[in-house]
Amino acid sequence: MTRSQVPWRAELEFSDFAAQEDEDLDLLTGALLIARDARPSLSWQSVEKTLDDLARPLVTLADARLSDQAEALALELSERFGLSGNHEDYHDPDNSFIDQVLTRRVxxxxxxxxxxxxxxxxAGLQASGVGFPGHFxxxxxGADDExxxxxxxxxxxxxxxxxxEQMLDRVGWPRRVLEQGLxxxxxxxxILARMLTNLRSVYLKRGELPRLLVVLDRLLALIPDSKEALRDRGILNAELGAPEAARADLHEYLRRWPDADDSDVVRRVLGRLGKPDQRSLN
Structure with missing residues (x-):
C-alpha cells in the first residue's frame, strides 16, 4: 500500500503509538501496525489467537529448567508448527509481516x-529480543542471572x-563487544525500527518507492532523530514529484545537521528543486 492509499486512521494510530513512552510500547501492536500498511484487512484477532494457541502447550514450563524451556519452545514453534527461515526468498517483504509469517510459516x-x-x-517465560549485529x-x-x-x-x-563469536566475525565486529551488553x-x-529498516532495504532493492515512503514515515514517527531517514525521505519525495515535501525535509536536515558529510549532496538536490511555487505559500 502506498502512502496515498494508507487510510488517515492508520496514519493517526501509528503516530499515536509511536508517541508513547518507551515503557508503554507493545511489540505486537507495533508489528501489526507495520503489517497493516501492506494488508489493511488483516485480522488482529486471528494473529492473537494463533499466538495464544501456540503458547498453550508451554504454560507448564514457567518453573522448568531453562534448557527445557528452550527445547520445548523450539519443538513447539519450529518442529510442530513449522516455523523456518526463508532461505529461498529472504528479501520478500512478507517475511517482515507478522500475519504472513504465521500464515506462511517462514x-x-x-x-x-x-x-x-x-x-x-x-506462556509465562521470560523472553526478549536481542538486536545482535546482522542477525536478530x-x-x-531464568533464575540467578542465567x-x-x-x-x-x-x-x-x-x-x-x-x-x-563466529557470527560477529562474519559481520566484521570485534569479539570484545560481547562483554559490552551486546x-x-x-x-x-x-526492535520495531529495525523491522522497518529491513523493509526499507527490501523496498529500495525492489524499486517500490511509494511503499518505501510509507516505511520512512513510520521510521521517523518512531525515531524522530533518524538522520538518514529524514534525508532519504526528502530525496525520495523529490524523486516522486513532491517538491514541497522534499524541501521541508531537506531544509530541516540541513538545519539540524549543517555540517553533515553529505550536506553538499543535499544542497544540490535542493538546488535542482528550484524555488517554491509562491501559489502554494498563499
Whole structure:
C-alpha cells in the first residue's frame, strides 16, 4: 500500500503509538501496525489467537529448567508448527509481516524472533529480543542471572559463545563487544525500527518507492532523530514529484545537521528543486 492509499486512521494510530513512552510500547501492536500498511484487512484477532494457541502447550514450563524451556519452545514453534527461515526468498517483504509469517510459516530472523518472544511471554517465560549485529536473536532468562540465546532462524537452536563469536566475525565486529551488553534485551522501539529498516532495504532493492515512503514515515514517527531517514525521505519525495515535501525535509536536515558529510549532496538536490511555487505559500 502506498502512502496515498494508507487510510488517515492508520496514519493517526501509528503516530499515536509511536508517541508513547518507551515503557508503554507493545511489540505486537507495533508489528501489526507495520503489517497493516501492506494488508489493511488483516485480522488482529486471528494473529492473537494463533499466538495464544501456540503458547498453550508451554504454560507448564514457567518453573522448568531453562534448557527445557528452550527445547520445548523450539519443538513447539519450529518442529510442530513449522516455523523456518526463508532461505529461498529472504528479501520478500512478507517475511517482515507478522500475519504472513504465521500464515506462511517462514520469515527472517527478526520476525521469527518476534513470534518466539510473543509465544514465550504468553506462556509465562521470560523472553526478549536481542538486536545482535546482522542477525536478530532471542534471549531466555531464568533464575540467578542465567540466560540462553536462541536462533529462531536456525530452528530455535541454542547458541554458545563460539557460535556468537563466529557470527560477529562474519559481520566484521570485534569479539570484545560481547562483554559490552551486546546480549542485553533490545528496547522495543529499536526492535520495531529495525523491522522497518529491513523493509526499507527490501523496498529500495525492489524499486517500490511509494511503499518505501510509507516505511520512512513510520521510521521517523518512531525515531524522530533518524538522520538518514529524514534525508532519504526528502530525496525520495523529490524523486516522486513532491517538491514541497522534499524541501521541508531537506531544509530541516540541513538545519539540524549543517555540517553533515553529505550536506553538499543535499544542497544540490535542493538546488535542482528550484524555488517554491509562491501559489502554494498563499
Amino acid at each position: 520469515g527472517i530472523p527478526i520476525s521469527l524472533s518476534l513470534v518466539y518472544v510473543e509465544v514465550a511471554q504468553r 536473536l532471542v534471549r531466555l532468562d 540466560h540462553l540465546i536462541l536462533d529462531p532462524f536456525s530452528g530455535g537452536r541454542v547458541l554458545d559463545l563460539r557460535d556468537l 546480549l542485553d534485551p533490545s528496547p522495543l522501539r529499536l
